[in-house]
Amino acid sequence: MTIKQLSVFIENKTGRINDVARILGEKGVNMNAFSLADATDFGILRMIVSDVNAAKEALREAGFAVMLTDVICLSCANRPGALSAILDILARKEIFIEYMYAFSEGELANVVIRPTDVEKCIETLKNSASDVVNFNTKY
Numbered sequence: 001m002t003i004k005q006l007s008v009f010i011e012n013k014t015g016r017i018n019d020v021a022r023i024l025g026e027k028g029v030n031m032n033a034f035s036l037a038d039a040t041d042f043g044i045l046r047m048i049v050s051d052v053n054a055a056k057e058a059l060r061e062a063g064f065a066v067m068l069t070d071v072i073c074l075s076c077a078n079r080p081g082a083l084s085a086i087l088d089i090l091a092r093k094e095i096f097i098e099y100m101y102a103f104s105e106g107e108l109a110n111v112v113i114r115p116t117d118v119e120k121c122i123e124t125l126k127n128s129a130s131d132v133v134n135f136n137t138k139y
């Protein structure tokens with residue numbers, strides 16, 4: 001039920017995001033989803049990619065610091081209130097979400113969640129929201 005997310009630490013410098021995209025493109029790795037958060041001197045590029053191992057190896061060879069993290073990717077209806085219903089369930093079980101990002105495809109929204117307790121989050125979603133949420137296994 002979890003998928004691997006790459007976190008790449010990049011300098012806040014023109015062209016560094018493109019360096020990552022170019023390296024992955026040259027290795028035939030597709031970036032299916034990503035989020036970029038910046039700090040003063042560096043940014044964290046979080047990505048769901050088509051080939052985690054190839055991406056990790058290529059980026060490390062190019063000198064990037066790369067970390068793998070287990071995240072949950074789920075799909076819900078792409079309509080007002082659907083995400084809120086899922087987040088309500090998690091809040092009632094006191095599951096804290098460190099960060100999340102999402103993208104939509106027509107009638108579905110795909111949401112990547114990094115909770116502090118991955119197993120408790122999965123169990124809660126399975127038990128409480130089977131009619132609301134589907135786990136996305138295509139990544």
